[in-house]
Amino acid sequence: MSNSRRRRENRLNALSPRDWLKFQKSWFVHNPPPREKGVLTHPAKFPESLCQEFIEFFTKPGQLVLDPMAGTGSALIAAVRAGRRGVGIDLVPKYVEIARERLQAETETHRNLFEDPHGAVRMICGDARQTHKLVTEPVDYVLTSPPYWDMLRRRGFETQRRRRADQALDVWYSEDPNDVGNVEEYETFLEELVAIYRVVAEVMRPQAYATIIVKNVKKGGRMFPLAWDLGRRVGEFLRLRDEKIWCQDNQRLAPYGMGYAWVSNTMHHYCLNFRKECSAC
Numbered sequence: 321m322s323n324s325r326r327r328r329e330n331r332l333n334a335l336s337p338r339d340w341l342k343f344q345k346s347w348f349v350h351n352p353p354p355r356e357k358g359v360l361t362h363p364a365k366f367p368e369s370l371c372q373e374f375i376e377f378f379t380k381p382g383q384l385v386l387d388p389m390a391g392t393g394s395a396l397i398a399a400v401r402a403g404r405r406g407v408g409i410d411l412v413p414k415y416v417e418i419a420r421e422r423l424q425a426e427t428e429t430h431r432n433l434f435e436d437p438h439g440a441v442r443m444i445c446g447d448a449r450q451t452h453k454l455v456t457e458p459v460d461y462v463l464t465s466p467p468y469w470d471m472l473r474r475r476g477f478e479t480q481r482r483r484r485a486d487q488a489l490d491v492w493y494s495e496d497p498n499d500v501g502n503v504e505e506y507e508t509f510l511e512e513l514v515a516i517y518r519v520v521a522e523v524m525r526p527q528a529y530a531t532i533i534v535k536n537v538k539k540g541g542r543m544f545p546l547a548w549d550l551g552r553r554v555g556e557f558l559r560l561r562d563e564k565i566w567c568q569d570n571q572r573l574a575p576y577g578m579g580y581a582w583v584s585n586t587m588h589h590y591c592l593n594f595r596k597e598c599s600a601c
């Protein structure tokens with residue numbers, strides 16, 4: 321094969337050069353559409369439309385996407401819509417049940433995209449610390465977002481908590497001690513997350529990408545650089561390739577600190593893109 325032919329071959333995805341280029345911008349604005357009724361109960365899900373853009377960039381049709389903390393299954397729903405297979409893990413049985421119901425309906429709608437629609441996607445109830453035991457097939461792409469530490473439990477979220485509690489919606493994920501969103505001490509939380517991503521890396525095939533969507537978090541008047549810490553620590557075993565910054569511009573501004581201190585309204589997340597490097601390939 322000539323050099324120029326090889327250059328033109330797209331080994332990563334099925335996008336046109338134009339769509340490839342569009343995705344290369346290092347920031348984007350994505351305002352999540354209103355949530356469907358069945359998934360309102362989950363306190364923090366990411367939009368399927370956003371997931372689909374990432375999945376279509378980092379995989380080819382038919383490849384396998386993993387979300388080790390899948391919640392109500394947004395990444396897997398997006399995988400099915402894109403004609404990719406999916407596997408998800410979540411600790412909380414209630415979310416796993418919601419995800420399974422949603423996925424059944426979604427695979428039915430998109431059954432023409434799969435040879436075996438029933439085997440296309442599955443949701444496991446379990447601890448992400450066991451990913452290497454729960455997922456046996458090599459994974460082509462990981463798209464995931466962790467609990468943002470114990471943010472849902474902290475001061476400053478009282479109004480949101482009250483509003484959600486009034487509607488009988490969850491205000492945090494669970495009381496399970498294995499839920500990393502219940503770890504109080506920041507360094508312990510970070511260590512536990514890094515340990516989870518280490519076993520997730522084990523199931524990735526060489527040269528597969530992983531995207532972690534995360535924010536820096538504030539507590540007690542101080543910023544804890546969760547996104548930057550994860551970039552550095554996970555970067556010790558998966559190469560940190562770059563970041564894409566997800567901005568939201570449809571959120572109501574709150575007057576935090578007005579008149580006495582600088583406190584921002586944080587309306588951006590980091591999408592950290594890692595790759596499993598392989599010296600032999």
Ligand SMILES: C[S@@+](CC[C@H](N)C(=O)[O-])C[C@H]1O[C@@H](n2cnc3c(N)ncnc32)[C@H](O)[C@@H]1O
Nearest residue numbers: 365366389390391392394410411447448499500
């Ligand atoms: C930010 S949410 C993910 C939301 C998901 N991306 C969605 O769109 O629905 C984080 C999830 O991590 C789960 N989780 C927390 N600790 C876990 C653990 N040790 N193993 C598996 N899942 C865990 C929580 O139940 C929660 O659903």
